[in-house]
Amino acid sequence: MEQIKIFTPATIANVSCGFDVLGLALDTVGDEMIIKKVAKKGVTITKIIGQNLPLETHKNVAGVAALALLSETNCEFGFEIEIIKNIKPGSGIGSSAASSAGAVWAINEILGKPFNTTDLVRFAMEGERLATGVPHADNVAPALFGGFTLVRSYQPLDIISIHTPNELFATVIHPQIEVKTSDAREILKTTVSLKDAIKQWGNVGGLISGLYTEDYDLIGRSLEDYIIEPIRSILIPAFDTVKQQSLKAGALGCGISGSGPSIFALSKGEETAKKVADAMKMVYEKVGIDYDIHVSKINKKGIKIL
Amino acid sequence: MEQIKIFTPATIANVSCGFDVLGLALDTVGDEMIIKKVAKKGVTITKIIGQNLPLETHKNVAGVAALALLSETNCEFGFEIEIIKNIKPGSGIGSSAASSAGAVWAINEILGKPFNTTDLVRFAMEGERLATGVPHADNVAPALFGGFTLVRSYQPLDIISIHTPNELFATVIHPQIEVKTSDAREILKTTVSLKDAIKQWGNVGGLISGLYTEDYDLIGRSLEDYIIEPIRSILIPAFDTVKQQSLKAGALGCGISGSGPSIFALSKGEETAKKVADAMKMVYEKVGIDYDIHVSKINKKGIKIL
Numbered sequence: 001m002e003q004i005k006i007f008t009p010a011t012i013a014n015v016s017c018g019f020d021v022l023g024l025a026l027d028t029v030g031d032e033m034i035i036k037k038v039a040k041k042g043v044t045i046t047k048i049i050g051q052n053l054p055l056e057t058h059k060n061v062a063g064v065a066a067l068a069l070l071s072e073t074n075c076e077f078g079f080e081i082e083i084i085k086n087i088k089p090g091s092g093i094g095s096s097a098a099s100s101a102g103a104v105w106a107i108n109e110i111l112g113k114p115f116n117t118t119d120l121v122r123f124a125m126e127g128e129r130l131a132t133g134v135p136h137a138d139n140v141a142p143a144l145f146g147g148f149t150l151v152r153s154y155q156p157l158d159i160i161s162i163h164t165p166n167e168l169f170a171t172v173i174h175p176q177i178e179v180k181t182s183d184a185r186e187i188l189k190t191t192v193s194l195k196d197a198i199k200q201w202g203n204v205g206g207l208i209s210g211l212y213t214e215d216y217d218l219i220g221r222s223l224e225d226y227i228i229e230p231i232r233s234i235l236i237p238a239f240d241t242v243k244q245q246s247l248k249a250g251a252l253g254c255g256i257s258g259s260g261p262s263i264f265a266l267s268k269g270e271e272t273a274k275k276v277a278d279a280m281k282m283v284y285e286k287v288g289i290d291y292d293i294h295v296s297k298i299n300k301k302g303i304k305i306l
Numbered sequence: 307m308e309q310i311k312i313f314t315p316a317t318i319a320n321v322s323c324g325f326d327v328l329g330l331a332l333d334t335v336g337d338e339m340i341i342k343k344v345a346k347k348g349v350t351i352t353k354i355i356g357q358n359l360p361l362e363t364h365k366n367v368a369g370v371a372a373l374a375l376l377s378e379t380n381c382e383f384g385f386e387i388e389i390i391k392n393i394k395p396g397s398g399i400g401s402s403a404a405s406s407a408g409a410v411w412a413i414n415e416i417l418g419k420p421f422n423t424t425d426l427v428r429f430a431m432e433g434e435r436l437a438t439g440v441p442h443a444d445n446v447a448p449a450l451f452g453g454f455t456l457v458r459s460y461q462p463l464d465i466i467s468i469h470t471p472n473e474l475f476a477t478v479i480h481p482q483i484e485v486k487t488s489d490a491r492e493i494l495k496t497t498v499s500l501k502d503a504i505k506q507w508g509n510v511g512g513l514i515s516g517l518y519t520e521d522y523d524l525i526g527r528s529l530e531d532y533i534i535e536p537i538r539s540i541l542i543p544a545f546d547t548v549k550q551q552s553l554k555a556g557a558l559g560c561g562i563s564g565s566g567p568s569i570f571a572l573s574k575g576e577e578t579a580k581k582v583a584d585a586m587k588m589v590y591e592k593v594g595i596d597y598d599i600h601v602s603k604i605n606k607k608g609i610k611i612l
Binding site: 017019150151152158162172188193194195197198199200203204205207209212222 | 464498505
């Protein structure tokens, strides 16, 4: 294999109760990447279409992730990467993760799969380190594994692929303001009350249980965030109204996607997910905020060859 | 039905990572109770064999739980309760929960099951309120539902029955010292670091996932407690050594049962669970501490008619 063209998905991290540990992959929202094997060693970013992002390998998340992978090989050749960027950076649906994960996944394919998926997460995390200062895995893991994933532990890295019910759809609205992950992290408190922490891990347990048993109602009841959402939601215009209207339109639950500003909702079935999209749009149209909106099945496969 | 004799199980609450939310029921450790329908209204505790506990209905956890149930009926008769107490109060394996849960379960049977299991948890929690000052559900829930249970939420009460793998066995050692639940609660901090909380809910997610997929290794990796165990274990003699030796003997994980002082370990298979028991015993024999020890399959059924 000399060249590969892939779809690499947008992802929703945290998923309300699972701050820093849970994530899921979207199916119809994502970037495309073309990765080509070339004689010249190293990694070159040849082109980025759709966004103004650095082409220098060391300043580009895909480049850095690819180099992390190659540093554990004796590869006698190199790679050129072209990125068709559909996910807006800073939107909160894993823009950097899609590029980082896509690069390492494609190179691993071309090399004949010397690395397992958890290894790929580890390499892709280096892209996240460049993007946010923190090598977090909650976006790159679902991009690489597909479906819902749990980052159980970082030391050692332990990623669990969680059963994902078929009828689960996500609606994501992206108000056109930028919230940097690093800023969204800074406003968080470093301590939480034990009482809230208990509620939170009760909900993590409930959500995971609901996913395995395909109990949509339990999934919905568990999509509550007592710790992060009350703080971060103040950075997002009309968050409470969007959430309220989404639930009213039939969403199982609604919360902040990653560090925002995108807001996601999960629904049972595409029809409801579309109704939720209409309800979300209405809120931002009323207050006059520009937005992008997506409705997507949960992507069980992750990155795909095109 | 005029009279019922039941086995009501001992339970392990918290299960390392799941403080205040997770619990499991034991199969061969528990109390027996005889509940008799009588003409006289109200609840009378007629006899308690094996332990010196109050017979006055309002001072007895079984009595209080039974009254909580009856207050939601128009019952024209009453009940006599006899308790054969095998679980030592203050041992940390749900002594009060067994009595509270047993009383309400048996009365519900005699009444023709007007209440569902979550209702029974709610009534039994009143017994826990009497015993510990806190109406917690993490022992009464597994006693009533069997297997592993998750208390996802208290407001509203939401108990989730979690799939329990067949080959899971518990070993429990009870050093003969008393740790009161109320004391064990008082030493806890009211805040925790966000960093530790994240690790904890990662493990809750991992444990629940491991239970559904019967991934014993993942169950073991998830049995880590970053928040409660470091504080409470100082109340338990030789805790670190017991834990270390249990893991060395093949246990998947080891931690404090409820608020202690009992220490539990989970193992795959009875043979390993027995080896773990030998390893635990050895530690307390060396330091000269009296103990009770139990090896039990996880009880998927909960309370049983004898």
